[in-house]
Amino acid sequence: MDSEKIINPPSGYVAFFFFLLSAIAAIVLFSTDNLILALILTVIDLVFILPGLAIVNPNESKVLTLFGDYVGTVKQGGFFWVNPFTAKRKISLRAFNLNGQQLKVNDKVGNPIEIAAVIVWQIKDTAKAAFAVENYLQYVNIQSEAAVRHLANSFPYDNNEDETADITLRGGTEQVSLFLEKELNERLDRAGIEVLEARISHLAYSPEIAHTMLQRQQASAIISARRLIVEGAVGMVEMALAKLSEKKIVELDEERKAAMVSNLLVVLCGDRSVNPVVNTGTLYH
Known part of the structure; x- marks a missing residue:
């Protein structure tokens, strides 16, 4: 898999200026019955200049491929002209917020619990995001769910049944968040994605044992x-x-x-x- 390659193509304003000049020249040639030269200029405008113009918005990127080969990624915002035969794929560099659904899993000691997490992530390697996985959004959702399930299986809910546990899901908020963030970064690195923050947003015993556990806590x-x-x-x-x-x-x-x-x-x-x-x-x- 190719690693990300940043490229800085020439300004699109120069290419657009040449497009205007050739368009005016083509109109003049058509009016003077120089049809061959007029058609040549028109083909140049429509085939080589216009298709190569590309706009990159702030915090966005364009991944360029030419006949199946990865050419590079434009990350700098602006108006550019690139090879008109390249395919341009837009990939956002903004931070995404994933509010995971509530999952029913067992904690380390086997108690059924409900857990959900909020994850903030963004793309750091556009080449991996574009070519290493089929759909990086779906990949994030599936791997995040797997990471949250693994987190729940790794720690007890609290110290009621495992008094020797140093970290619990309810009491070790910071340690649990760091564990989840590390787990997600390892899983999502294949897609060139970096996790900025990961925290548990919902944590509770499952309804069938919630009343019993509450009595036990009391x-x-x-x-x-x-x-x-x-x-x-x-x-x-x-x-x-x-x-x-x-x-x-x-x-x-x-x-x-x-x-x-x-x-x-x-x-x-x-x-x-x-x-x-x-x-x-x-x-x-």
Whole structure:
């Protein structure tokens, strides 16, 4: 496969000026009955000058081929004259935005998820885009879908089932985006395409397990909160006993300490407000 070759053809304004001169001369010759010379000038205008004129808009290119051979690519915007027998194919150099469709795939641990990505890409090698693949737009769509599926299979959705995972689809946004961008660049390099940015635009559990996973996340959050509350309550009880003993406010035997610890833990760890109870007796009656 030929690599891209940039060419700078001559200005089209000069060729157009010659076209006007020859057209005027042909009209004069027709009026003076010099038909042969007039026909020659007309053929030159219609066969050699006009077909060679080409306009290249900003951020566009013209890929030129002559009888099946790649001649080169015009990337500079302007008005040019090229070989009139060359075939001219316009290829845009602007950035394209691909909003991928939602795909239903399994993550690394087998959970069905829905995922979609937004990809920004542009053509960097017009020769590859024109000749290496049949249709570079379709090629981008298919390879992007394959890359997103591979991404979903490479990482777990979160740490619920794989606590040792360093990167997850939900938590490792930057790392996942870099992985997807690298994957796409490797796949699309064959078509001369460069990926400028790739990010996940949609990520969720599939509907059939979404409710169950939500309950699991809520349960995990409750357990984590309870664990933190218990650790704090134990520390507060320990501090209370130490302060009472240090200041000698009251002397507590082991049984009274146990009762006090039990009451404090109930107050500190309970999920409802506590109603005080006044004990008019003793601990033993």
